[in-house]
Amino acid sequence: MPRGKTLLWKIARHLAAIVALVLLGGLLSATLVRMAPGFDADERELDPSLNAESVRALRQSRAGEHNIFSFYAGYLRGAMHGDLGTSHALGQPVQSLLRERWPVTARVAGVGLLLAWLLASTLAFTACLWRLPAYETLGTAVSGAFLCIPAAVLALLSVILNAPGYLAIALIVFPKIYRYSRNLLAKSYSLPHITAARARGLGEARILAWHVLPVAGPQMIALAGITVSIALGASIPVEALCGLPGIGQLAWQAALSRDLPLLVNIMVLVTLVTLLANSGADVMTYMLKAPEEFA
């Protein structure tokens, strides 16, 4: 296949997979919602001011939701026209709720992710460069300690200590990045050509930039894609407990009030973002591994 076309083919395959997975995920969520106990119940039916005819009309309005496939087809039709339904608990269109809340999550999770990467990669690089056993033990102990604490506890501690929410997200994601990148860099530094480069007197900065990063880089980018998913997951406890009005808090509120249509849409949105991040990382990894194809 000609150069460049391989990349386009890869991107097209990823996009097709994303569409298929999101559609399948949506169907799965819709099926679970349809099968959930109490799906057919509507609190408005308990309103004593409604007469039998009004109650019948309410039931009639939900008649189309009984068949899973027609329910899902209706949902997809609406989604194509920008109508994602209405939240049962909040009484607002889901689309406007997502539009309002998404920027908060993007900002908090984005800053948290950036901080986590900065902290973890600095620690991992310096640990590999300096090779001080005490420093490495400290890094392992600190990351291990954060791995042992539930994300929700870190969120609670950030509330108690008046720390910003993004710091909690950073501390939740940091140990995963540190552990993986530390192992990856250690493996790269142990390669024979690095030993040879050192023996020839190459500086550490040059070894890092020319010989270590090209080996470890693609896997670090793949890890970056995965950490987006971890940061989004961490946004639930952080936003819920720190009172940040983002998607995580919305998902938590939807779960507590069993607002199933809202939950389905949040799941689809989060799946889409996760898949886009992973696919983006995969395409970038591919470009780094075979740069000659895009020269």
Add this chain to the structure above:
Amino acid sequence: MNAARKLACVVVLTVCAVSLAANWLAPAGYAKQFREAPSAPPSRQHLLGTDEVGRDRFARILYGTRISLLLAPAAALVSTVMAALVGGLAGYLGGIWLRLARGFTDLFLSLPWLFLLIAVRALLPLNVSPLTSVLITFLILGLLGWAASARVLSTSADDLRNSDFVLQARASGLHGPRLFLVHVLPNLKPVLYAQFWISIPVFILAEANLGILGLGVAEPLPSWGSLLRELEDLISFREEPWRLVPLLLLAVVMTSFQLLLSNEEVSA
């Protein structure tokens, strides 16, 4: 086994043994309210004080530890069995089955774990009895936590399917379930054990997160999640440091699990 792993093993076993002895160590139970002493500081009667409704914190920690530490392995067992069924069988069968199973596990893995957990938890009734809430919480963990293990198992089973001894067994006329049960499954045991042990701390943390968010084990039954939820109204660490005991205990047990799982097992 090195010294650190031995120590970790002793810690986990001790915590398990002490929590199993909760009936003797805290005969008053986890639900009894000492109404004359709500929010009391530690004393001889109440080693870790009482909560805002007068329940003994020490008793609640013991019973909560028992629930979290015993049911997390049960959930891990469910998830490992599911992973063996999905991943192991798909890897053994290969072809379209392997591709289908990998696609399905990829779909599961692309959903952030906590989002998936709270969504599925919300699909089930929230106003249930405490015992039912325990079962629902840990069953959900077991039924949703299989995907990562299934991915690992499918790769291992795929490797085994193409290994020399399986090819020889096939050439000798062994096929179908017998080949899987006699030759493939026994060789998957190390991976299955590793996945089982890796799942336990993951499920303990997941239960704690659900409990703090109010979607875990229902009151008055204690669990590490519900005990940690009490930190919500903690104003200062210095004023009531004893309230951090559940967090310390969880951190110690989780660290012990980390030490118990060697690098080889984690990478298996």
